[in-house]
Amino acid sequence: MSTTISNRPRYSPARRVPLGGGGDLLFLSGIVCHDEDARDSIELQTRRIFARIASVLAANDASLADIVKTTSYLVDLAEYDSFNRVRVEAFIDCKEPPASTAIGAGSLLGQGTRLEVEVVAFVPAR
Numbered sequence: 001m002s003t004t005i006s007n008r009p010r011y012s013p014a015r016r017v018p019l020g021g022g023g024d025l026l027f028l029s030g031i032v033c034h035d036e037d038a039r040d041s042i043e044l045q046t047r048r049i050f051a052r053i054a055s056v057l058a059a060n061d062a063s064l065a066d067i068v069k070t071t072s073y074l075v076d077l078a079e080y081d082s083f084n085r086v087r088v089e090a091f092i093d094c095k096e097p098p099a100s101t102a103i104g105a106g107s108l109l110g111q112g113t114r115l116e117v118e119v120v121a122f123v124p125a126r
Contacts, residue, residue, distance in 0.1 A: 004034060014056050016123070023110040026060050027054060028053060030073070030116040034106060039112030042079040046086035049117050064090060066121040067098040073105035073116040 017025045033045040033050050054064055074083060080102055091097040098119070108116050 014060055023122055026062055026121040026123050028056055028119045030118040032113050032116045034110045036057060042082045042114050043086050045115050046083050050090040053119055062121050062123045065094045066123055067119045068122050069099045069120040071118050072102045073107055075108055075114045077104040
């Protein structure tokens with residue numbers, strides 16, 4: 001099947017950029033949780049989002065420990081503390097946690113979506 005403008009993917013879940021001489025930067029598109037049972041729980045959405053991030057990283061020979069930067073978009077910044085508790089748990093085994101930015105987004109795509117997280121990871125040459 002040929003790829004045309006109408007059937008091309010609208011985005012890449014991850015984009016790898018080679019660095020000369022020692023690894024790649026891996027940019028992950030924003031990941032959300034649309035799961036009906038997580039609609040009212042920032043903690044559950046955060047856990048599932050980081051599990052999905054870990055899965056995309058694993059498919060690219062990386063892990064949460066390779067993340068150098070996270071950007072998180074929260075519909076309600078009043079939920080930041082609950083989000084951050086789970087985020088800290090996700091990186092508890094990492095030697096050095098990533099740099100982090102949190103932004104109040106007002107609204108996100110998808111009914112009940114409270115959070116979107118995008119990351120940049122450094123994947124060393126192996």
